Amino acid sequence: MKIIILGAGQVGGTLAEHLASEANDITVVDTDGERLRDLGDRLDIRTVQGRGSFPTVLRQAGADDADMLVAVTNSDETNMVACQVAHTLFHTPTKIARVREAAYLTRAGLFDNDAIPVDVLISPEQVVTNYIKRLIEHPGALQVIDFAEGKAQLVAVKAYYGGPLVGQQLRQLREHMPNVDTRVAAIFRRDRPIMPKGDTVIEADDEVFFIAAKVHIRAVMSEMRRLDESYKRIVIAGGGQIGERLAEAIESRYQVKIIEMNPARCRYLSDSLDSTVVLQGSASDRDLLLEENIADADIFLALTNDDEANIMSSLLAKRLGAKKVMTIINNPAYVDLIQGGDIDIAISPQLATIGTLLAHVRRGDIVSVHSLRRGAAEAIEAIAHGDAKSSKVIGRAIENIGLPPGTTIGAIIRDEEVLIAHDDTVIEAGDHVILFLVDKKHIRDVEKLFHVGLSFF
Secondary structure, three states: OEEEEEOOOHHHHHHHHHHHOOOOEEEEEEOOHHHHHHHHHHOOOEEEEOOOOOHHHHHHOOHHHOOEEEEOOOOHHHHHHHHHHHHHHHOOOEEEEEOOOHHHHOOOOOOOOOOOOOOEEEOHHHHHHHHHHHHHHOOOOOEEEEEOOOOEEEEEEEOOOOOOOOOOEOOHHHHHOOOOOEEEEEEEEOOEEEOOOOOOEOOOOOEEEEEEEHHHHHHHHHHHOOOOOOOOEEEEEOOOHHHHHHHHHHOOOOEEEEEEOOHHHHHHHHHHOOOOEEEEOOOOOHHHHHHOOHHHOOEEEEOOOOHHHHHHHHHHHHHOOOOOEEEEOOOHHHHHHHEOOOEOEEEOHHHHHHHHHHHHHOOOOEEEEEEEOOOOEEEEEEEOOOOOOOOOOOOOEHHHOOOOOOEEEEEEEEOOEEEEOOOOOEOOOOOEEEEEEOOHHHHHHHHHHOOOOHHHO
């Protein structure tokens, strides 16, 4: 596939890295020559320096015969104009744009082909807000991913001493919970993946990924660790777009406070939100945190755009007694350094956004793609199309499907029903199949599995 990526920042660069390793023809456009040189030295891609919305620059990047344009510059306006130019002058089939500003996103009809022709809109702030909201709803989870509109969920938890299943074989999970069907998709032990089998023993500190119907998630979590109590009191550091959206989404169910430095922004938040308490000040102000009884907070969320400020305020909040802290980290290099110590969960907006982008770039009826363990693994939702003659998966039991190394099928969503995958489960046409890959280099092999042969047509 020939893809033009506008923007060589964190999202554009990471997307290029993912796609270049999968034998796509990638061209990255940016105004920053140094950034482009760095990408060009590391990856097998073309680079073009210039403004991505200019027709001459798009033509130089190969827009005449490109299959897809992905506009992820830091400017909403540049991204939207680039899609318009690509549509009008080059008839580019698929146009994806990152648009941050809610004023654009809430206007019905603005992104139709008759107006601004954008096929797929990506809003990083909304993606991250939804991600954090799921973590709040599942206390103790490291990652929570929805499949098939939330019917099934993939959850990562750290196994602790005292969990009923810790020190026991996986096959005993069914004995512990005879009425709950679940499957452990993967285990990471000391940062190395282990493909789970019936005789695999769960150890303390293992990072366990399991999939189950949404209603069974807490029951399965209780097998790995003592369940955390539901959160009640939440403190948000940073009243930007993510902080505002999150407070708006959760304030009816939790006691929420926002700490924001900017007085004008505080007034706006106070007028816009219903029951959230808005405090003007610095989240790194020890006296302010003590005054607001930070020791009573169930969770402290640092959601500003400044990594260092987020890290320092989180460390201070934890030191002063906050039970759990989550921190947005924009620099992916920092994420692995800080997660798991005093900071319980580090959230990378780039990795959350990449998954949404990849779902629209993958071949072979891939519905959604989710980056796991800070990009080390992926979970994929694919639709099985065709029939037993044209498909490599339909009509076959899972044990007879030639899955690539390090790949497991975790669940199948059939109509409204969530079927946890077992060796004798047979895949039918129209099934949504949830796969877990611990080695991303086999993505293309998974895509090929779900391609429909010519005989189907």
